[in-house]
Amino acid sequence: MTETFTLTIAALHERVDAIFLKAGLNALQASALARVIVAGERDACKSHGIYRIEGALRTVKAGKVKPDAIPSLDLNEGSAIVKVNAGGGFANPAFEVGVPALAARARQFGLAALVINDCTHFSALWPEVEAVTEEGLAALVMCPSYATVAPTGGTKPLLGTNPFAFGWPRKGSTPYVFDFATSVAARGEVELHRRAGKQLPEGWAIDVDGELTTDPEAALAGAMLPFGGHKGSAIGTMIELLAGIMIGDLTSPEVLDYLGTTTLAPMHGELIIALSPEAFSAGRRGDPFARAEALFGSIIGQGARLPSMRRFLAREKSEAQGIALTTAEMEQLDRLLEKGLDAVA
């Protein structure tokens, strides 16, 4: 059995924050990054947990993200669009700067948008969805990625794995949240198959000639496929249009041109739309929150699951018992803290 160390959520946050500070991030960048990374560990989303620290540091070291950026908020008075320029820093602190204004505008106008520009984004979208649902608002969040997915009927990488996320606030409960790649699988899953020497399931990817392949090497050289055939391809394209082009930021092919690699965190923009159930339902019969509970009850009642439930169960456990890390993980954190940017290639 592997020896494990158990840390409180606060203690892990302190360690991760210290690593980023040591690597030269300012306090705003470091603490926002530590929050999403610790949230990943807390919710047993290992793929978005401390595993991500090195990628963030590599991106800093490559000069592709500004470690000392200060996001600037453009309140854009009279508009339902709030903009935050991340100043070449990470998306997470920019989001934190923008969300109070987003919530205020959504309450004022019924719906509002938060645009984040010039940011490097490496985290899941669900922490941002949850920050909006905590304000009692529904949230739609999307962003491009790097060009790794072929549009349906095509043969070459063009779209990103473009995540699409949504949340609905639940009173006295964790929210209804989904957050998924619009490709069949996340690129990291293909990479994990490659490392493990395992074949991919059918339908994940095509090779450089556009033929279906189950070989992870051939898939990484070729292109991944959108989920749900032409429908997922259309949604992925919509995300390029709305969360890339419309907000005046990079599309997935432009991100890849800029970075020249998929091993660094991508720089692009992000679109968050918040909707007020109170404003939309005003004057109509029925409480939208109570009605939503009835819908969720009907889903669970027939044996189906709500998305994110596994994650919320893990969170409950972490909050009660702390977060368990292996000896190797603890040593890795120590090494990153000691060596800072020298710890990464």
Next chain:
Amino acid sequence: MTETFTLTIAALHERVDAIFLKAGLNALQASALARVIVAGERDACKSHGIYRIEGALRTVKAGKVKPDAIPSLDLNEGSAIVKVNAGGGFANPAFEVGVPALAARARQFGLAALVINDCTHFSALWPEVEAVTEEGLAALVMCPSYATVAPTGGTKPLLGTNPFAFGWPRKGSTPYVFDFATSVAARGEVELHRRAGKQLPEGWAIDVDGELTTDPEAALAGAMLPFGGHKGSAIGTMIELLAGIMIGDLTSPEVLDYLGTTTLAPMHGELIIALSPEAFSAGRRGDPFARAEALFGSIIGQGARLPSMRRFLAREKSEAQGIALTTAEMEQLDRLLEKGLDAVA
């Protein structure tokens, strides 16, 4: 070879309009319905063309839609939400009443929503998407349906086939438009397989016991499946939340309770979100419309297609050469015009 009659778009509109007037619809309802039905025929979308007239008339005859409804517009000053109460009539005239205000608000605030309540909806969403893109705005449109789709992991119909549609305006060209059911297939396609005595493809549906089935009878008695597994199921659920519950209107199970059948057009609400590319991209580099053309060029350039292209080609042909109907179709139109509501069960 079947004998065909060719009518101009205007001539077909006049005939369909006359049928609805004869059946007791007021001029507002009749002309809006004729527009979407003729648009379906014009674009070679037979499933949303004159085939739909009877269903609309059956719904009138059953007393489930008000043929003389006058939509009422609630401008909701200071808000980015415009509401139209369809007054128990069809969605289409309500949409037409609301769209100028929606466009004005989207230009004013950057984004805006049009809520249609208490409407009967039987048409595709793309005519509405296109009406918004004609204003130079991007559009997201969604509505529930009747409960015919089981959530992933479940066994019973709960979600509707809940269409999800999007449009992006293209200068000097037909827009980028997608409009699809969030089930694997539209319910009408299952019905067509049943009538033709053909088995369904794998993965479309489950039987009453929740087992996968390719038998259309068993599928109609059981439940259809969401597209793309749990991801499509999540999007279908989002549509129940946003375009049913949030707007204070019926969810798909409530629609089915109200109608007691899937043979009449469903009554519920609809949500249209309009976004201004000019407002979102203000102050950023690059023209969003030109950049979108580059993206579309990259899609087409690798042999993939843009959604709706088949439809736009059919439209071009209809505009140049008129719409061809069979003798049987012409006779059906004559019969509907002569008999009005007596022509339907």
